[in-house]
Amino acid sequence: MTTLDTRWQNSPADDGRAGTSTTSLESLAEPYRRVHWTDPVTGAHGYLVIQTLVSGLATGGTRMRSGCTLTEVEDLARGMAAKTAVFGLPVGGAKGGIDFDPQDPRATGVLERFFAHMKPWLDAHWVTAEDLGVTQQRIDDAFAAVGLGQSFHAAIQRSQDPGATLARVREGLETLTEDECALGDVIGGYGVAQACLGVFETRAWMMPEVAIQGVGTMGGAAAFYLHEAGVHVVAMADALGTLYDPNGLDVPALLDLRDEYGTIDRTRVPGTVTLLPREAVLAVEADILVPAAISYAITPANVEDVAAAVIVEAANTGVTREAEAMLARRGVMVVPDIVANTGAAAWAWWLLFGWVGTDPADSFDRLYTEMRSKVARLLEESMRTGVSPRETAWSIAAANRAAMDNMAEAIIP
Incomplete structure (x- = not known):
């Protein structure tokens, strides 16, 4: 594995900022794509923000809460792009959000219709997972309902052996700790x-x-x-x-x-x-x-x-x-x-x-x-x-993201 966050090992003489304005990176970066959605049944509003694509992929959870806004989802997508960069992950950042009460009995249908609308992104680019108000089980159930199988689908279908990769991911997700927790x-x-x-x-x-x-x-x-x-x-x-x-x-x-x-x-x-x-x-x-x-x-x-x-x-x-x-x-x-x-x-x-x-x-x-x-x-x-x-973390994220621009596309085995 290539570790990109080499600035963590900088010598004390190097402040590592390289003149980068971290404030502008965080607050002014324009997302790659914004997608708005209105549920035809409940009128609920949903949003997908793809902040960055790396190797054609972006990752970020899907949340559901009353009062969720596009601004909130944009902020979270920017943060997700920074997280993947800080940890040297060869993938971009995204976020999904739905303005709806997750405890409402209609929430399952809302989530399924949201994913059905976002299916082109989920099929090819966006890897999502649980977030505020939505468990991983609800995510996977909704994916199954729209014919996508598992929420890592966009990455799995790019792998050299999708069947083997899916089996490996499912086995990992089902692994229990010594305390019998997933x-x-x-x-x-x-x-x-x-x-x-x-x-x-x-x-x-x-x-x-x-x-x-x-x-x-x-x-x-x-x-x-x-x-x-x-x-x-x-x-x-x-x-x-x-x-x-x-x-x-x-x-x-x-x-x-x-x-x-x-x-x-x-x-x-x-x-x-x-x-x-x-x-x-x-x-x-x-x-x-x-x-x-x-x-x-x-x-x-x-x-x-x-x-x-x-x-x-x-x-x-x-x-x-x-x-x-x-x-x-x-x-x-x-x-x-x-x-x-x-x-x-x-x-x-x-x-x-x-x-x-x-x-x-x-x-x-x-x-x-x-x-x-x-x-x-x-x-x-x-x-x-x-x-x-x-600011220090954002500077590191910017340096890592720039390094990724020169890397070959990541291969998922």
Whole structure:
């Protein structure tokens, strides 16, 4: 495998920016294609944004939530393009979004009709997966309904042996960890946990504490692996409120009380746990705050509530740019989503290219190595140059994307 993100190994004498304006790269880059859709049955609106195509492919999840906008999808597509570039993946970035309540009984039909409309893109270019409001199972069921089989279809049909590739991908997605969890459901949260642990290691914090907003697929797995590593997860917030224990929550026990929407059954929560309002998680005294619920969770309206020294974004664009600037003036650092929450996307492509097998240990080991090294170098370079971690990451993404322009088309075995 060719590793493109060589700037992580730059000598200290080289700031690695090469004169690139990261702000313009992030805010002004025009998407390759925007596609609008209106559901003929419910009137729901949906959007596909292809930010970049690399080797004719782009990857990015499909989300469904009431209030989802084209601007939101565009922002997420830009972020996805940066994520793939930072991790040296030979694929572009995209995003799909539907403005509809995922708990509405009509949601399945809406998702199927959205994919039917986007079928030319899904057949040839766009590889999608689960995202906010949509599980991977719902994605795959909708793909089957429109005759595409599996959500990695656009990449699989380009492979040298599509049947063998499909079998390998399905086997990987069905792989269970020692805790009987689907590897694909927890690998992203494991990556977020490693990003947090990388921060602790860099700052030499001995007894770290973490607060996590959101205990769904990403937040729940991050909480689990942090707890397993000996970190005190002192607060976890879901839709009903914040669960708090300054001595550390029993994370595995609480996660077992979740329903399918990531809500913890309050009737079975131990009496040692304090029940606080949902937004109280932001104000909990902790070393790291992990927003893992919705995009734009931390805004100028609530940024002054944040008590943590570092924010690690598990949610896509968990912190608005205005809020991030306000945090920076207080000395609060944000480790951006384009590094911290890329584990699941990177793993999916490692699986497609055969760079990891079906042994979970191989996937965990690879993600551990890549995430720890990226976070360490990110923080080192940011502190040395005075450039924010987000700008530093965008600069690396731009350098990697430019390098990919000169590469031969990636071959999927």
